[in-house]
Amino acid sequence: MIKVEHLSRRYGDFVAVNDVSFQIGHGEIVGLLGHNGAGKTTIMKMITGYLEPSDGQIWFNQQAFDDAPDHAKAQIGYLPENLPVYPDLTVADYLLYAARLRHLEGADAIAAVRRAIRDTELEDKVLAPIHTLSRGYKQRVGVAQAILHNPKLLILDEPTNGLDPQQTQAMRHLLKNLAKNATVVLSTHIMQEVEAICDRVLMMRRGELILDEQLSHLHQSTALLVTTSMAPAQWQQQTLSGVQFAADQHLGESNGHHRYRLPFAGTHHSSISQAEGLAAQVAQRLVEQGAALYGLTPERRDLESLFREVNKTEEVSHAA
Numbered sequence: 001m002i003k004v005e006h007l008s009r010r011y012g013d014f015v016a017v018n019d020v021s022f023q024i025g026h027g028e029i030v031g032l033l034g035h036n037g038a039g040k041t042t043i044m045k046m047i048t049g050y051l052e053p054s055d056g057q058i059w060f061n062q063q064a065f066d067d068a069p070d071h072a073k074a075q076i077g078y079l080p081e082n083l084p085v086y087p088d089l090t091v092a093d094y095l096l097y098a099a100r101l102r103h104l105e106g107a108d109a110i111a112a113v114r115r116a117i118r119d120t121e122l123e124d125k126v127l128a129p130i131h132t133l134s135r136g137y138k139q140r141v142g143v144a145q146a147i148l149h150n151p152k153l154l155i156l157d158e159p160t161n162g163l164d165p166q167q168t169q170a171m172r173h174l175l176k177n178l179a180k181n182a183t184v185v186l187s188t189h190i191m192q193e194v195e196a197i198c199d200r201v202l203m204m205r206r207g208e209l210i211l212d213e214q215l216s217h218l219h220q221s222t223a224l225l226v227t228t229s230m231a232p233a234q235w236q237q238q239t240l241s242g243v244q245f246a247a248d249q250h251l252g253e254s255n256g257h258h259r260y261r262l263p264f265a266g267t268h269h270s271s272i273s274q275a276e277g278l279a280a281q282v283a284q285r286l287v288e289q290g291a292a293l294y295g296l297t298p299e300r301r302d303l304e305s306l307f308r309e310v311n312k313t314e315e316v317s318h319a320a
């Protein structure tokens with residue numbers, strides 16, 4: 001659906017986005033994750049046509065964005081970080097105005113506004129002036145204007161920013177529903193947000209894409225955690241079909257319980273069944289060597305641990 005190749009954006013001498021490439025297919029929910037200033041908004045503005053890239057190319061449905069910008073924009077809905085809503089207008093008047101900006105007129109505009117109000121559950125606030133709405137409801141108005149024209153691609157810049165926990169839950173529910181009919185790209189600096197909503201994460205750091213990973217892959221383990229009575233000095237180094245059964249993975253000891261981390265050699269995306277098979281072999285080997293086994297589990301990976309790992313190794317992954 002959307003492909004960016006070697007995308008860069010400079011503000012003067014400052015490089016805000018540096019040589020970023022990825023592609024996103026139909027129906028994905030992708031989280032653009034990064035600290036403040038990582039370049040998320042800049043990427044979103046380029047994808048939506050609000051900002052010219054300094055270098056690189058954007059493709060929308062196999063067509064270069066520059067060749068048919070109006071065609072691409074007609075299929076993209078955008079919730080900017082700071083939505084320019086008009087405080088004195090009612091929700092209905094504002095959405096009708098936004099529909100006209102999308103070239104929807106008369107009965108088409110009214111039908112589009114009705115649908116957007118229904119999908120964002122704004123029925124109770126239709127006649128309320130926007131300045132009287134809570135932050136959560138204002139965000140919903142922002143999402144409503146983004147979906148008026150039934151876009152195929154929704155780009156949402158920090159959709160839960162500033163919301164309380166209940167409003168955040170409601171917004172997550174809304175985004176999951178919207179994702180049934182559109183590809184969704186949302187930015188956030190909150191890792192749990194990506195875990196809760198997204199299929200895939202694009203992690204940005206200082207303008208660079210440092211990780212592109214499916215969440216389902218992310219949660220697959222790449223190491224076993226073992227707790228045993230066996231001290232490193234007694235540990236006999238061997239290799240069990242891919243596991244380096246080596247004492248140098250010793251994590252520590254307390255009350256005679258030694259903890260080890262056994263990474264699966266060479267496999268980044270290992271399956272649960274592989275972990276189970278290896279766990280059985282490790283258990284057998286420890287028992288054969290006369291050790292007590294107190295614990296044996298696949299290491300649980302989450303975005304937070306991966307973020308630490310990636311920052312430690314400076315590993316760059318551009319799996320498209």
Ligand SMILES: Nc1ncnc2c1ncn2[C@@H]1O[C@H](COP(=O)(O)OP(=O)(O)OP(=O)(O)O)[C@@H](O)[C@H]1O
Binds near residue numbers: 011036
């Ligand atoms: N118009 C501009 N002129 C100069 N520098 C800019 C401009 N817009 C953004 N920047 C800089 O580019 C970098 C990336 O900004 P961007 O807004 O894309 O980051 P972000 O990841 O969206 O951050 P945040 O989470 O704070 O919104 C930042 O260092 C920012 O200060």
